[in-house]
Amino acid sequence: MPETDPPAAERRHVHEFKIRFGDIDSQGHVNNVKFLGYLEDARLEMFHGDPVRKGEKPVRGMVIARHEIDYRHPLLPTVYPIRVETWVTEARAASFTLAYEVRDDEHVYAEAVSVLVAFDVEAGRLRRFTAEEREFIGRYLVPSA
Secondary structure, eight states, X not given: OOOOOOOGGGGOEEEEEOOOGGGBOXXXXXXXXXXXXXXXHHHHIIIIIHHHHTTOOOOOOEEEEEEEEEEOSOOOOOSSOEEEEEEEEEEOSSXXXXXXXXXXXXXXXXXXXXXXXXXXXXXXXXXXXXXXHHHHHHTTBOOOO
């Protein structure tokens, strides 16, 4: 029986979090800068926390080359979890693009894109991803239609 690719929804990494009191600004909603922190937390879980918990090697040696974020709806204080859904939209030899949605079941609060590049920390320069890293990144690849 031929193996089929999982549906796009199964290729998304999901990170749930709760809004903290300090995330709220004087206008009564989550401050725009806090969204970048939510994206960072989701990336850390996707590439470090989740693999370590599964007994896999975490993906290290990446730096952010670019962020782009669009705010779609004010995120107000709430007690229920919000989630960041993250997936890969493009993978190259030395970089890949992550897409994100900060959302709940009702609203998308922000959509974002980050470009990450492979980086050799010791040499202080860009590098190519290893085959193992490309395989891991490929788990989350959802090519655009």
